[in-house]
Amino acid sequence: MLYDRILLTGAAGLLGTELRKRLAPKVKFLRSTDIAAMSDPAPNEELITADLGDLAVAESLVKDIDAIVHFGGLSKDADFASICRVNIVGFQSLYEAARLAGVKRVVFSSSVHAIGFYDQMHVIGTDVPARPDSNYGVAKAFGENLAQLYWDKHGLETVSVRIGSCEPKPSTRRHLLTWLSFDDMWQLVERSLSVPRVGHTIIYGASDNSATFWDNRLASHIGYRPKDSADAWQSEIHAADPHPGREDIVNRLQGGIFAK
Numbered sequence: 001m002l003y004d005r006i007l008l009t010g011a012a013g014l015l016g017t018e019l020r021k022r023l024a025p026k027v028k029f030l031r032s033t034d035i036a037a038m039s040d041p042a043p044n045e046e047l048i049t050a051d052l053g054d055l056a057v058a059e060s061l062v063k064d065i066d067a068i069v070h071f072g073g074l075s076k077d078a079d080f081a082s083i084c085r086v087n088i089v090g091f092q093s094l095y096e097a098a099r100l101a102g103v104k105r106v107v108f109s110s111s112v113h114a115i116g117f118y119d120q121m122h123v124i125g126t127d128v129p130a131r132p133d134s135n136y137g138v139a140k141a142f143g144e145n146l147a148q149l150y151w152d153k154h155g156l157e158t159v160s161v162r163i164g165s166c167e168p169k170p171s172t173r174r175h176l177l178t179w180l181s182f183d184d185m186w187q188l189v190e191r192s193l194s195v196p197r198v199g200h201t202i203i204y205g206a207s208d209n210s211a212t213f214w215d216n217r218l219a220s221h222i223g224y225r226p227k228d229s230a231d232a233w234q235s236e237i238h239a240a241d242p243h244p245g246r247e248d249i250v251n252r253l254q255g256g257i258f259a260k
């Protein structure tokens with residue numbers, strides 16, 4: 001990897017916990033932060049309990065950091081005021097602090113909810129305009145736009161990873177399109193911190209699922225080659241949920257392809 005001193009936000013979450021384990025052995029210094037307390041730091045790891053919506057903390061979080069793996073923020077069940085405070089205002093203050101501290105790159109956990117109202121009968125690339133399916137998706141689209149601004153205006157690079165459903169294994173028909181394995185998620189982060197130039201790149205975070213309608217060709221410079229696929233669970237999932245329709249129809253009828 002190109003960077004030695006990493007800040008990981010959202011470090012106590014499901015994905016953050018995976019990332020802590022995998023990042024620590026690869027870097028000189030890892031600062032892991034979350035609003036929830038964490039334990040058992042690696043020898044090169046500093047743990048900080050902090051609220052990303054608290055604007056006073058951003059400066060201390062980014063001090064002496066080369067790159068940020070930003071997986072923090074509120075999830076899609078949060079109310080809009082809270083999403084605004086943490087995922088929009090808190091996000092901007094983190095970027096501004098990062099710029100002032102000379103941070104070189106951010107890996108941002110965007111989400112497929114930023115484009116969740118696209119119809120999956122047509123393949124979409126990473127260059128389509130946002131089409132959010134929720135306030136949470138609007139905030140992710142804001143995040144991608146802010147990342148673009150910080151690249152264009154200040155030269156701070158970002159890879160915005162539109163993460164699908166990153167879970168230990170796929171368990172629903174929807175996951176046959178959206179699933180991202182932990183190993184493939186790690187590959188996305190590792191590649192994003194290793195390639196020499198990313199500018200602001202948007203990439204879909206999904207495993208090699210044959211039902212996908214997301215096209216990552218514009219992000220091929222990241223070198224992401226997913227190794228896993230939800231296809232291996234297809235028969236099991238269809239047997240457990242013998243719906244007569246296709247996954248896309250099922251999702252559309254639920255009021256948005258990423259509605260659960």
Ligand code: 15L
Nearest residue numbers: 075076111112113164165258
């Ligand atoms: C997301 O963006 C959420 O953070 C995650 O909790 C899942 O709900 C995922 O999308 C999904 O839609 O499966």
